[in-house]
């Protein structure tokens with residue numbers, strides 16, 4: 124059976140359709156705050172939080188909690204708030220705090236998984252938490268429901284506060300002088316990032332989340348120059364890359380997360396070339 | 406009542422005052438120039454007036470229906486990141502952020518205001534251009550347009566002509582003068598003392614001695630004469646007002 128036939132064949136199965144729905148939603152959500160994450164100090168927080176999510180995930184699996192999101196989400200959101208607080212008091216110390224928390228969570232999570240192994244294949248478990256697992260293909264209807272609800276919340280918040288997010292990321296001081304409650308919106312952004320990370324963990328694993336968030340934005344920034352067009356373009360690129368990555372991984376039986384990220388990287392190079400070529404042409 | 410009244414104000418960082426003993430008021434229609442040496446605390450004062458940082462002591466009273474969010478601000482060094490993808494129109498529109506409030510979109514009146522302001526400052530032709538790709542003078546005009554969208558009353562300009570060529574500087578000064586004639590109150594920090602005494606109605610001199618008064622009083626005062634004499638050697642011969 125060729126690759127295309129395989130895809131058609133697989134599409135008959137609900138778990139493949141679930142994977143596609145979840146993949147598209149996660150890709151869309153994670154691309155929305157890309158520009159903010161690429162250009163602001165939130166990139167640090169994003170990276171740190173993905174490690175925290177890994178630690179929380181380890182705890183959840185050791186405790187044999189079936190609904191892991193119920194634990195991982197609050198912990199990650201809480202850490203986002205804490206990190207932002209420490210970051211505001213003193214910037215240097217804030218970065219150190221992020222490094223401490225993220226590396227600590229990584230070590231702690233791995234330790235837990237070794238002391239109380241859930242299955243006989245520890246390194247397999249660890250690997251799938253870090254790089255994303257085939258679990259995207261074993262989603263239950265409830266997993267899909269949680270993902271859809273969270274994605275809708277993220278997208279709704281983003282659309283509602285789109286201009287505010289632009290205002291506080293583009294020029295914080297001016298926003299303050301115009302009476303915008305910058306700190307509140309920073310908090311909102313940090314919480315949204317935490318939710319996105321927990322969501323994206325299912326798709327690509329905690330180590331590759333940053334790639335999912337950053338690459339589409341970087342690609343879009345090669346071609347477009349306004350905030351709105353970059354945001355729209357990165358959302359489109361992210362969704363298309365995720366779809367392509369999912370189908371490729373099904374057809375070629377490769378790991379889902381890394382295939383999607385590989386497609387993202389490829390798209391980035393194409394955009395890079397287009398940007399270069401466009402500049403010369405203009 | 407005055408737009409801004411400062412009573413025995415001291416400004417600085419972490420409780421340490423950089424300047425103190427500031428007593429002045431700005432009335433609607435005034436054109437106040439703040440002058441003084443590098444590091445004397447001009448920008449710090451402006452940031453304090455904007456509630457970007459708390460005063461060390463003393464108080465700032467806002468009157469005449471002026472609110473903290475209703476002031477237009479042109480910062481000395483913008484906190485804008487170099488490669489941030491933002492078009493000129495998006496930036497000018499963001500000046501309407503406090504008018505917009507919690508509404509998720511800009512309404513027709515706000516879009517109209519942004520377009521008119523861009524027209525007024527002659528930047529309509531850059532509307533779709535990317536901000537980081539503009540020249541310093543063009544960027545300055547975009548940020549001035551944004552500040553104008555934020556207020557109909559009071560503009561705070563921190564060295565708006567720094568880094569601009571003489572032609573553009575003259576243009577910008579006459580633009581600010583026009584705005585002032587239209588009734589917008591101006592508070593401007595400037596090292597261009599010649600321009601300050603030419604355009605301003607009031608001068609606030611910050612330094613070891615603090616002076617506040619009208620331009621005429623400043624030209625006659627001890628600090629004023631010293632400061633004017635110190636710069637006149639390098640400046641073009643100062644032309645008296647017509």
Ligand SMILES: Nc1ncnc2c1ncn2[C@@H]1O[C@H](COP(=O)(O)OP(=O)(O)OP(=O)(O)O)[C@@H](O)[C@H]1O
Pocket residue numbers: 418423441442443444445446447448449450481
């Ligand atoms: N973030 C800060 N923390 C602590 N001290 C500061 C800070 N920013 C400025 N200062 C100090 O406050 C004093 C006043 O600075 P300010 O920027 O207000 O000067 P200025 O009058 O605007 O000078 P310039 O003409 O160079 O713009 C300076 O001595 C400076 O070192």
Ligand SMILES: [Mg+2]
Pocket residue numbers: 447448449481563
């Ligand atoms: Mg200054």
